[in-house]
Amino acid sequence: MERDMNVSSTSSVVHWLASLTLTLLGSVHPMPVTIDPVCTADTTAKYSLTFTGMWSQTSFPKQYPIYRPPAQWSLSLVRVTHSSDYHIWQRNEFASNGVREFSEKGEAWTLMKEVEAAGERIQSVYGLFSAPALVGGTGQMTSEFEVFARHSFLSFIVRIVPSPDWFLGVDSFDLCEGDQWKESVTLELYPYDAGTDSGFTFSSPNFETIPQDKVTQITSSSPSHPANSFYYPRLKNLPPMGMVTLTKTKNNQIFSIPMEPTQFNQTGNEIGNEIEDSLINSTPLDCEVSAWSPWGLCKGKCGDSGVRHRTRYIHLQPANNGVVCPSLEEENKCIPDNCL
Structure with missing residues (x-):
């Protein structure tokens, strides 16, 4: 009898636990599972990459580098095709x-x-390429590359010269969408700070950032400091500093040698002028002046009111219909000093 009661009690507990488990499972919503899209397109595709520099004195008039060195891009544009588990650089992460x-x-x-090394370790990197140099802030350089379905992501980086640690780039852009390669894509490019140097201006001396910051995008208001070369408080957004166009070529098209760069701010040819007029924005730059100096001595005859002056000077001349400079001298009535 005692054994039968124990069996009955155990059975009741088992049924109760089973019922509780089903109730709990019914109240739990399944967590969404994010799976990287898998490219199922043809094995390979061929693309033409055109980088267009849009860094002109019209679009970025503040402290625009004219000499030693003039505005230009790095000697190479480093480009990588890879899988989704690799990054050459990432926003809000530390730079290597x-x-x-x-x-x-x-x-x-x-x-x-x-x-x-990453390619040898995790076999995620297919190709490493560099494009020809672009001397000048504006101009174009073109190169071609092949991309595989299992390495359908494109990343690249090009340095802004001169600058403390600023660059343009693209992080992990997928050229594949399902079972199709994208035919043509145009991406606007904006400046990034690598977080390794604390300079504010294009020509700042080397000043290492300790501890190192993460990679951040530079905006018209960040860093929020008047000395910053990209500080344009009147603008909601900076104009693009560059642009990259990716065009899928025909599978039977023979690859040509990469084109030589062209500088449409220097050659003055018709094609260059058309590109410059259509792509480059005019950014108004307001005049910036210093604070007032102290008042000077009060000059005048004894018994009469005198006049004193103070001055200020121009930090930045206005450009592109920006606010003109205010008066640089001011006078005020006063009682003459040291009057006998």
């Missing part, structure tokens, strides 16, 4: 030593070694 050296000095050796 390779990205640091490239963004500060334009030296690509360490960065290329990092990419090669």
Whole structure:
């Protein structure tokens, strides 16, 4: 009898636990599972990449580098095709030593070694390429590349010269969509700060950031400091500093040698002028003046009211219909000093 009661009691507990489990499972909503899209397109595709520099004195008039050195881009545009588990750089993450050296000095050796090492370690990197140099803030350079379905992501980086550690780039853009390769894509490019140097202006001396910051996008209001070369408080957004166009070529098209760069701000040819007029925005730059100096001595005859003066000077001349400079001298009535 006692054994039968124990069996009955155990059975009741089991049924109760089973009922409780079903109730709890019914109240739990399944967590969404995010799976990286898998490219099922044809094995390979061929693309033409055209980088267009849009860094002109019209679009970015503040502290625009004219000499030693003039505005230009790095000696190479480092481009990588890879899978989704690799990043050459990432916004809001720390830059690698390779990205640091490239963004500060334009030296690509360490960065290329990092990419090669990643390819050997996780087999996520298919190709590493560099495009020809672009001397001048505006102009175009074109190169061609092949991309595989299992390495359908494109990343690249190009250094802003001169600058502390600023660059343009694209992080992990997928050229594949389902079972199709994208035919043509145009991406606007905006400046990024690598977080390794604390300079505010294009020509700032080397001033290492300790501790290192993360990679951040530079905007018209961030860093929020009047000395910053990209500080345009009247603008909601900066104009694009560059643009990249990716065009899928025909499978049977023979690859040509990469085109030589063109500078449409220097050659003055008709094609260059059309590109410049259609792409480059005119950014108004307001005049910036210093604070007033102290009042000077009060000058005048004894018994009469005198006059004193103070002055200020221009930090930045206005450009592109920006606010004109105010008066640089002011006078005020006073009682003459040291009057006998």
